[in-house]
Amino acid sequence: MTSQPASQQARLNSEELKKLIREVPDFPKKGILFYDITTLLRDKVGFASLIDQLSEYYLPKEIDLVLGIEARGFIFGPALAYRLNAGFVPVRKPGKLPAACARAEYELEYGSNTLEIHRDAIEKGQRVIIVDDLLATGGTAEATARLASSLGANIAGLGFVVELDFLSGRSKLRDYDVLSLLHYDK
Numbered sequence: 001m002t003s004q005p006a007s008q009q010a011r012l013n014s015e016e017l018k019k020l021i022r023e024v025p026d027f028p029k030k031g032i033l034f035y036d037i038t039t040l041l042r043d044k045v046g047f048a049s050l051i052d053q054l055s056e057y058y059l060p061k062e063i064d065l066v067l068g069i070e071a072r073g074f075i076f077g078p079a080l081a082y083r084l085n086a087g088f089v090p091v092r093k094p095g096k097l098p099a100a101c102a103r104a105e106y107e108l109e110y111g112s113n114t115l116e117i118h119r120d121a122i123e124k125g126q127r128v129i130i131v132d133d134l135l136a137t138g139g140t141a142e143a144t145a146r147l148a149s150s151l152g153a154n155i156a157g158l159g160f161v162v163e164l165d166f167l168s169g170r171s172k173l174r175d176y177d178v179l180s181l182l183h184y185d186k
Contacts, residue, residue: 138169
């Protein structure tokens with residue numbers, strides 16, 4: 001994992017962007033504090049700043065494809081792909097893609113889930129980044145990285161808007177360059 005210089009990390013972990021995220025207590029269940037990014041998305045300056053900050057980090061990495069994890073990775077992925085002059089590939093829940101798919105199963109706290117990607121979505125050796133809104137426990141991101149690698153991708157990094165540090169999801173992604181713009185400890 002590549003670490004960021006302190007000056008860059010401080011700039012990217014922007015308090016101004018954090019102010020645009022609404023905190024909703026007891027959602028989806030009692031005792032959970034939900035970080036609602038829809039308030040950031042509706043702010044044109046905030047959303048632009050978010051995409052600019054992600055783009056600035058990934059531009060030097062010469063990315064071929066941006067993989068967006070369903071569903072909020074579909075919001076950030078295409079905008080980021082456009083800025084990086086890269087293609088966009090959706091990583092979907094089962095049964096949503098029309099052509100032959102590769103699959104990856106992963107464990108959740110209670111049960112399991114599956115992700116799919118078209119088998120022909122990635123050419124061997126292409127440099128890809130994986131993006132999503134949130135890094136929590138890391139299971140979805142790790143499964144997506146495993147899936148992309150199985151198709152021959154060279155994973156240049158994983159990017160997130162928000163990371164819930166207290167859930168230690170980054171520990172499942174130790175082999176990758178992980179960028180999270182905003183960090184929360186509660």
